[in-house]
Amino acid sequence: MQIELLEENSVQRFKIVGEIDAFTAPLLKERLAKSEDVEGMQIELDLSEVGYMDSTGLGVFVGFYKAVKAKGGHVKIVGVNARLKRLFEITGLGEVMDIEVEESGDHDATV
């Protein structure tokens, strides 16, 4: 798993590439934690290149979402394909978090 950070118009955009599981989730959590303590952060998490994610990833995103919100900021999750959308939906987290679903989720079928 790799994480790239792009800053655009005061929005921090993290692009996460690869698989998020119990092995990589702690690295992701650590990387995101650097943005947690700043007031009023506007953050986008781009998951369009995430080929696999389970509850460990959901746990990291929920924790991050709460921490940023507590500091008056906002986290938006973008690039969510059909698979990830389903994961957010069945866990009920889709209703709690700000998630933008990708229009065509079919191109990830080779993962």
Added chain:
Amino acid sequence: MQPYDYIEIRVPAKAQYIGVARLTISGLASRLGFTYDEIEDLKIASSEAITNAVQHAYKDDEEGEVVVGCALYEEKLEIMVADRGKSFNFEETKKLVGPYNEKEEVQFLREGGLGLYLMETLMDDVKVHHEEGVTVFMTKYLGGERGDEDVERTISS
């Protein structure tokens, strides 16, 4: 002759091997003819069980192994995950696994949290057995709840 092929994977109880076991299960599911979505479900459910086993071993400061047993039937895939590094007799362990009692379920839910919920949602059947560690036993049927696809598959095979 037993009505299934049995494949057992043993990995050290370390997080970096969860993905390795997941890939193996993905390959087996593909071999059985599960759809792309079903394979993704199997990958998540089995990873949740293996993650629980790894974290359990880690918490107890053990250098154990996680054993993942897969039974491939014509119409279903059974996956057993045990957090004690002993190989199990698949048939014997399967007999021991029953409906979990309430007390155990509460404890397991607290440990497993979202993981157990996902296993139950993504698989057709999940059972948890506590004795000398935790064994999770789960089943997914080919075709699942998608009746139409099931018919197609039967014709094409």
